[in-house]
Amino acid sequence: MTERPSAFAVDRRGFIRLAGSTAAGWLALGATPDRMRIVASLTVLPLDDELTRRSMTDSATTRLGGLIAGLRQRGWVEGVNYRFEIRSTFGGPDKFKAAVRELIDLKPDVILTGSTGETAAVMAATKTIPIVFATSNDPVGNGFVESLAHPGGNVTGFTSSTAEMGGKWLQLIREAVPDIARVGVLFNPATTPRAGRFFLDSLEQEAAASGVAVVLAPVSATADIDGAISRFSEPPKAAMIALVDSFLVVNRQTIIAATAKYRVPMIYPFHYFMDAGGLMSYGPTLEVRSADYVDLILRGTKAGDLPVQAPRKYELLINRTVANALGLTIPFTLLARADEIRE
Incomplete structure (x- = not known):
C-alpha cells in the first residue's frame, strides 16, 4: 500500500563491500568451508503449527523457507556446508528456557529469533554468538542495539512496525x-x-x-x-x-x-x-532479507556492524x-x- 524506504537499508553493492571486507569475502561463494556451519532458529510457534510447517516447505514465500532458499543462492547448501537447527519455545517457561539452552549448547555460528522475548532470552544467554532478529518493533528501546544505524554488540536484524x-x-x-x-x-x-x-x-x-x-x-x-x-x-x-x-x-x-x-x-x-x-x-509485506545478513555473518562480518533495517513496504x-x-x-x-x- 505504502512504500517506505528505510534510512538504514543496505543495497546490494553495499553488501558486496561489506562482504569484501571480511576474511572470507566473496571468494568463498559456493565453496565448502573448513567445517560445517550451524544456523540456528527459534520460533514461538509450535513445530506442528500450520505456519511453522509452511515455513519449512514453501521456499521463498515464508520466512524460514526464504532464508534457506536465499542461503542456497549465496553458496550455502543445507547438509553440505551448513546445518539448520530449529527449536520451538512454545509450551511454557520451562520449555522456553530449554529451547534457548539447547541452541546455545550447539555453539551455532548465528541464531535467528522471531520475537522480542526470544531475542531478549538469547541475548541474556550469550554475548558472543551473533543474533539476527527477524522482527523487533523497538530494538533500541528494548536494549537490543545501541542505535539502528550502528547496533554494536552481537545483535542486528529487522523491525516490523513503528509506534505510529x-x-x-x-x-x-x-x-x-x-x-x-x-x-x-x-x-x-x-x-x-x-x-x-x-x-x-x-x-x-x-x-x-x-x-x-x-x-x-x-x-x-x-x-x-x-x-x-x-x-x-x-x-x-x-x-x-x-x-x-x-x-x-x-x-x-x-x-x-x-x-x-x-x-x-x-x-x-x-x-x-x-x-x-x-x-x-x-x-509489513513479508520480505525475507535475513539471508543477506546470515551470509555476511557466516563469512566473518560482525552482527553489530550491520544496520537494523525497517520494512520497505506495508x-x-x-x-x-x-x-x-x-x-x-x-x-x-x-x-x-x-x-x-x-x-
Missing part, C-alpha cells in the same frame, strides 16, 4: 466501521512491545482526535480471549485492534473464532490473521466475505486502497 502504527490501525478500522464509539485493544502485556505502550500512545492520540474511546483488553492466557472479545459485542458499538504480539499470533485461530462468534470487527497487524479468516490487516488486506458476514459494507474508497481483496 497504532494510530494508523484506528484510522483504517474506523473507515471500515465509521460509527464506532469505542475501540478495544487486544494484547498480552508480557509479549507485546513495552507492554502495549509502544503502540498505545499514537492510538490514543488518534482516538482523542476522532472522539473514540479506547478500552484496553489485556489477555494473558488463551482462556481469556473469548471473554475479552465478547465485551465488545454489546452497545455502544465497537471494533477492535490486535497489537503486534507473538501470543496473539500463536492464538490467531481462537481470536478469529471469537470475533466471528460475537460479530466484532477487528484489524490485525499481520497477514497471518487473514489466512485464518480475519477481516482486515495492515502491516500492505492492506481486506476480506469482503468476512465483512459481509459481520454485516459490514466496506467503503469503495477503502477497497480501492487495498493491496489485496479476498472473497
